[in-house]
Amino acid sequence: MDTLSLAKNMLTAATGAAKGHARDLENYLRARVKLIADGTAAIAADRLKGKITEEDAKFAFDEIRESEKTAVLAIEATSLAAAQDAINAALAVAAQALSTAAGIAVP
Amino acid sequence: MGSNPEHLPRARSCQLSGDPPTPPLVTALLSTFARRPGTLLAFLFGLLLAGCSVLLIAPYDATTDRLLTDLTVLTETVVVKADNDQLSVVEQEKFYAEAEGTVNAMKMRAGLYAKNEPEIAALDELGKRYHALHERHASPRTSLTTGLRATLLDVQQIQVAKKRSSVFSSSLNKTSTSQ
Numbered sequence: 001m002d003t004l005s006l007a008k009n010m011l012t013a014a015t016g017a018a019k020g021h022a023r024d025l026e027n028y029l030r031a032r033v034k035l036i037a038d039g040t041a042a043i044a045a046d047r048l049k050g051k052i053t054e055e056d057a058k059f060a061f062d063e064i065r066e067s068e069k070t071a072v073l074a075i076e077a078t079s080l081a082a083a084q085d086a087i088n089a090a091l092a093v094a095a096q097a098l099s100t101a102a103g104i105a106v107p
Numbered sequence: 108m109g110s111n112p113e114h115l116p117r118a119r120s121c122q123l124s125g126d127p128p129t130p131p132l133v134t135a136l137l138s139t140f141a142r143r144p145g146t147l148l149a150f151l152f153g154l155l156l157a158g159c160s161v162l163l164i165a166p167y168d169a170t171t172d173r174l175l176t177d178l179t180v181l182t183e184t185v186v187v188k189a190d191n192d193q194l195s196v197v198e199q200e201k202f203y204a205e206a207e208g209t210v211n212a213m214k215m216r217a218g219l220y221a222k223n224e225p226e227i228a229a230l231d232e233l234g235k236r237y238h239a240l241h242e243r244h245a246s247p248r249t250s251l252t253t254g255l256r257a258t259l260l261d262v263q264q265i266q267v268a269k270k271r272s273s274v275f276s277s278s279l280n281k282t283s284t285s286q
Contacts, residue, residue: 017275020271020275021268021271021272024264024267024268024271025264028260028264028267031260032257032260032261035253035256035257035260036253036257038249038253039249039250039252039253039254039256039257040253042248042249042250042253043250043251043253045250046248046249046250046251047250051248051250052248052250052251056245056250056251057250059239059243059245059251060250060251060253060254062254063236063239063240063251063253063254063255064253064254064257065254066232066235066236066254067232067236067253067254067255067257067258067261069228069232070228070229070232070233070257070258070261070262071257071261073225073226073228073229073232073261073265074225074229074261074262074264074265074268076225077164077225077226077229077264077265077268077269078264078265078267078268080163080164080225080268081163081164081268081269081271081272082268083163084161084162084163084164084272085271085272085275085276087161087163088160088161088275088276088279089275089279091160091161092279
């Protein structure tokens with residue numbers, strides 16, 4: 001068995017599996033930044049129009065700050081899913097190689 | 108892919124080490140594998156011989172995703188009404204009660220799965236965002252709900268990641284069964 005070639009194929013499969021998650025993460029972060037930018041502008045506009053009080057504006061911004069905790073959780077979950085797919089993709093390539101080289105059927 | 112939990116994890120799963128596996132563990136593994144490709148091969152062949160696939164995060168749950176989509180639509184609709192001063196106090200209170208109830212139901216469901224800590228923690232935070240607005244009797248205007256809507260987006264991203272993983276696992280299973 002050519003282990004160097006196998007390792008290369010496994011790494012290619014792993015990288016390919018993680019790429020989709022990376023694209024999703026980029027789209028998500030872009031959408032999140034836009035949402036917060038629009039929301040901050042809305043806080044300023046509502047305050048100027050007298051629709052909300054100064055205390056309301058402080059509350060709204062504190063809530064935005066609090067929401068950063070869940071942004072970290074979303075990134076953590078995406079990283080875990082990407083790592084899982086990458087490892088399983090590499091495993092699938094290795095299973096195929098093992099099956100071809102030694103005739104061992106891997107479940 | 109169905110919504111029943113029993114339909115989701117198709118491969119047998121096993122833990123790499125410790126309980127639960129953490130991102131630092133993944134980082135350490137990837138770093139070791141990058142320095143010593145032989146370790147990666149030995150590790151993966153060990154897993155292969157054990158007939159394992161790796162499960163680092165709970166599987167995608169279509170019911171949770173649907174509840175979240177419904178909650179997002181409800182929230183965005185109410186925000187538009189509030190922005191246009193068309194939301195009565197009664198409707199506002201009903202919205203907060205319904206939203207908090209939905210989040211509680213989602214938390215209960217999320218607790219049924221192993222390796223679902225990030226989603227459970229995110230739902231806890233989502234509940235806090237609704238509760239803070241409810242307690243304040245705040246009008247759910249765009250200006251006051253940005254933190255809440257950002258948190259909704261975060262929970263949606265968790266569903267997107269899980270769904271991508273679920274589709275990927277299915278394609279791997281199809282490939283392996285067709286060979």
